Amino acid sequence: MKTDRKRHWFFMYLHCFLVGSLVDSSSLSSTTHIQSVISKVGNQAVLPCSWKSRLGEVAARSACHIQWTTPVDTVFELRGEQKWEAEEFQGRVEVPEERLGSGDCSQVINDVQIGDTGRYESFMVVDGVRSTKTRVFIQSVKLSVFDHKSLASRGPGEDLVLDLYTSHSVRVVFQGRNSSEWSVVWMRGDKDSQRLEKHPLREQLTIKNVKSSDDGTYKVLDEQGLAVSTVQLYVEENSTALKVHQIQESQVPTDDAAKSSCSALLILSVLLTSFQILHFL
Known part of the structure; x- marks a missing residue:
């Protein structure tokens, strides 16, 4: 009788743990989501960005000032009619101005190269208190370029x-x-x-x-x-x-798929451990 009660409470605990793991995994995916873009050399790549999803109408009250960076340096910057682009991206990168007003701050990279592979982040610079400027993170994008x-x-x-x-x-x-x-x-x-x-x-x-x-x-x-x-x-x-x-390229698993695989492996390991524990109850 005591053994059955132990098993009952053990399964209740395991159920709560698994549900909690799934919820935590889902929350983590949504808060740390990095969009993936795949392209081939010579093609055009569009790195998505929407400032309205982060700033609402705050940025609409000031001139659009958008920045795109890598972990190493700034790639592109647009402030009104002023533009700046990194030397290695000269003539290849742009953020279409006609779309900025509607919230689309996507960066277009033309004639993409293998060396363009990497992580890109977009920011919007907006007016803060006392005439200060605040840089707000918008989107992180992983670009993969293949031959x-x-x-x-x-x-x-x-x-x-x-x-x-x-x-x-x-x-x-x-x-x-x-x-x-x-x-x-x-x-x-x-x-x-x-x-x-x-x-x-x-x-x-x-x-x-x-x-x-x-x-x-x-x-x-x-x-x-x-x-x-x-x-x-x-x-x-x-x-x-x-x-x-x-030759068909091997499909690169998306970040979401990788996270789902990790979650599945975690749950499987917990189940295996639980059955080993039950064996001794």
């Missing part, structure tokens, strides 16, 4: 068009199928040759009249030597049609 990956098949004598994706691509390197060495195929500024031709307007490089020795891996690299794209070329004798297959 392009693809497979291509060509027959001997066909052309291969390599997408460079961005003006920040400075060279193309090649590794043969049975080789461990990388060789430079093209550098930005090189003149066109009999086999290599850079499109005058688009970010594309054409390798003409491919042959069996061209079979292997091509990498497009940026100024930091980071991969913009990787193309696996197969030169096949019987290939008569263009075949390009995009």
